[in-house]
Amino acid sequence: MIEVNNLVKNYGKYQAVKDISFKVEDGEILGFLGPNGAGKSTTMNIITGYISATSGTVTIDGHDILKDPKEAKKRIGYLPEIPPVYMDMTVTEYLKFVAELNGVKKHEIKPMLDDIMDKIKITHVSGKLIKNLSKGYRQRVGLAQALVGYPDVLILDEPSVGLDPKQIIEIRDVIKELGKSHTIILSSHILSEVSAICTRVMIINKGKIVAVDTPERLSDRLSGDRYKIRIKGDKEAIVAAFKSSDLITETEVLDDVEEGAADIIICGKEGTDPRETAFNIAKDKGFVILLVKSEKLSLEEVFLKVTEDAENGVSYEETAPEEAAEAEEAENK
Amino acid sequence: MSAIFKREMKMYFSSMIGYVFIAFFVLVTAIYFSLLNILSLSPQFEYVFSSVIMMFLILAPILTMRLLSEETKQKTDQLLLTSPVSVTGIVLGKFFAASAVFLIALLITAIFPIILSVYGTIATAQIIGSYVGFFLLGNCFIAVGLWISSMTDNQIVSAVATFVAVFLLLMVETIVSSASGNLTFSLMFAVVVALLIALYFYNNTKDKGISACIFVVEAAILAVLYFKKPGVFYGLAGNFAYMFAVLTRYNNFAMGIFDIGSVVYFISFICVFLYFTVRVIEKRRWA
Incomplete structure (x- = not known):
């Protein structure tokens, strides 16, 4: 379990991390999202003990990274932004060095490295010098390095950078697989990756947490009840009918897809179901509804909305546990 | 290790x-x-x-x-x-x-x-x-x-x-043996050390005012010593360098x-x- 409390990091007068607190439970995969310079890497560097925080604490399974660094660092595998590989070593030599650095017992090293290289699929390059490997393979060696010693916690800073699409999918599967037995924090620019892998997403902007939740709920909460509907009939009459209704707060006209039908996006007033409203309007005016589809914000849009809102002073705190349970219950119904 | x-x-x-x-x-x-x-x-x-x-x-x-x-x-x-x-x-x-x-x-x-x-x-x-x-x-x-x-x-x-x-x-050794008896040399050495202390302080605090004050105080002490008790400076640089x-x-x-x-x-x-x-x-x- 990772616990981060009131983390602050100042570089001179510039505050890179502003009072961040969060918890990652065992077996969770937490995704860090944020624009460049948001403080993702700084936070990760502090958690792993590479740099020290100005104030605040980090504990890994109850071991403080500053007071008990040896025990805490033993439990962490870290893949930094640039894989920390020695160009003039072969892959095996390098991983062996990392194993010795982590104090792995001599007779355990070989089976451990074989297992890890097999998992990450780098066995066939094990004898090559790292300087002769492509960026994708260096990245994989970096990931393999993080796994040496089988740490409970993995911190991965943009693990899929520099990989080709096929490798990205492979690495994702590897990370998902690892997520079953590890606690993972990963940062990424690629939002689809985060929503595919992570159980929870944390969006950071300018050194502050602006939103924390599961990818689905984050998208739900921000998009509200938005529906795309397709209605047969005269476009102007339809739009006018929806705009004049009190129960519809937002009407957005889309480009026509089907001949003789209008596509619009509607948002309902709180406490009402816009689908019902749409049905009633259609019934009154004699329109025919062809399609009703829930229109959720993609994580990209959520990300943009949240970072923009954060700049305007709106914040999205994590839903309280009871509230979250209620929401889940409602969803199940 | x-x-x-x-x-x-x-x-x-x-x-x-x-x-x-x-x-x-x-x-x-x-x-x-x-x-x-x-x-x-x-x-x-x-x-x-x-x-x-x-x-x-x-x-x-x-x-x-x-x-x-x-x-x-x-x-x-x-x-x-x-x-x-x-x-x-x-x-x-x-x-x-x-x-x-x-x-x-x-x-x-x-x-x-x-x-x-x-x-x-x-x-x-x-x-x-x-x-x-x-x-x-x-x-x-x-x-x-x-x-x-x-x-x-x-x-x-x-x-x-x-x-x-x-x-x-x-x-x-060569430098020390030829210059340690010289009073001006020792004084210059002391001034350089004083300057280094002030710079070190500035590097750590990034506060120009306080660092300048420290240097002024150090310079004043050196000046007083130089006019009242110049004996202090004899061999000062030499002894330090000899370390x-x-x-x-x-x-x-x-x-x-x-x-x-x-x-x-x-x-x-x-x-x-x-x-x-x-x-x-x-x-x-x-x-």
Whole structure:
């Protein structure tokens, strides 16, 4: 379990991390999202003990990274932004060095490295010098390095950078697989990756947490009840009918897809179901509804909305546990 | 620590550096051996070492220039510092590796006094003393080089700075003996030290006002002392600089005097610079 409390990091007068607190439970995969310079890497560097925080604490399974660094660092595998590989070593030599650095017992090293290289699929390059490997393979060696010693916690800073699409999918599967037995924090620019892998997403902007939740709920909460509907009939009459209704707060006209039908996006007033409203309007005016589809914000849009809102002073705190349970219950119904 | 030591040793001998260092050292020693012992028919091997000492100007940078600077540059320090190894362990591992390569080179040169002993009588005590002193002296330069290497991420900067540092250490005695009695020189030295203290303070607090105040106070104290008690300044610079006169200490060994004080001096000199190295790395993490 990772616990981060009131983390602050100042570089001179510039505050890179502003009072961040969060918890990652065992077996969770937490995704860090944020624009460049948001403080993702700084936070990760502090958690792993590479740099020290100005104030605040980090504990890994109850071991403080500053007071008990040896025990805490033993439990962490870290893949930094640039894989920390020695160009003039072969892959095996390098991983062996990392194993010795982590104090792995001599007779355990070989089976451990074989297992890890097999998992990450780098066995066939094990004898090559790292300087002769492509960026994708260096990245994989970096990931393999993080796994040496089988740490409970993995911190991965943009693990899929520099990989080709096929490798990205492979690495994702590897990370998902690892997520079953590890606690993972990963940062990424690629939002689809985060929503595919992570159980929870944390969006950071300018050194502050602006939103924390599961990818689905984050998208739900921000998009509200938005529906795309397709209605047969005269476009102007339809739009006018929806705009004049009190129960519809937002009407957005889309480009026509089907001949003789209008596509619009509607948002309902709180406490009402816009689908019902749409049905009633259609019934009154004699329109025919062809399609009703829930229109959720993609994580990209959520990300943009949240970072923009954060700049305007709106914040999205994590839903309280009871509230979250209620929401889940409602969803199940 | 042992993992780092092993890796560094492997690096010295999988790249050219280790071989170049050993070959260069043995070659230079061999040249002086031929000139000073064989050709001049003298059994006094300690002269060879006294002549080789100047070679530390090149030898120390070769050994230490990439030790820590390369880690910072390649970002591999992220691996080391996030591993369950202490900073002291990292620094010691690197220091012992460089020291071991130096020791290997030194042991190879032992063949020269052995050759001498076959053909005549040699002053064993003096030669062993020379070896011990030379090894300790070399380690002092390695420690200084390691410290310099920790402050930059550029190997060339590290090498040149180490060259200058070793040069100053070798020249300390000469400079001190010719200038220590001079009052103006001592005063200038005191002013420079005062300025350095103020700059150090500024570097740590980034507060111009307070740093300036500190310098003004220091200058005032110096001025008062200069006019009221100029005696304080006599030998001030000399005594300070003498603390770094490693060569003087070495000469004791070369004369066959096994002086415990000098051994302690060398070991503390090494420890101080290794401690500085640890502090530099730690400080970077806190910056």
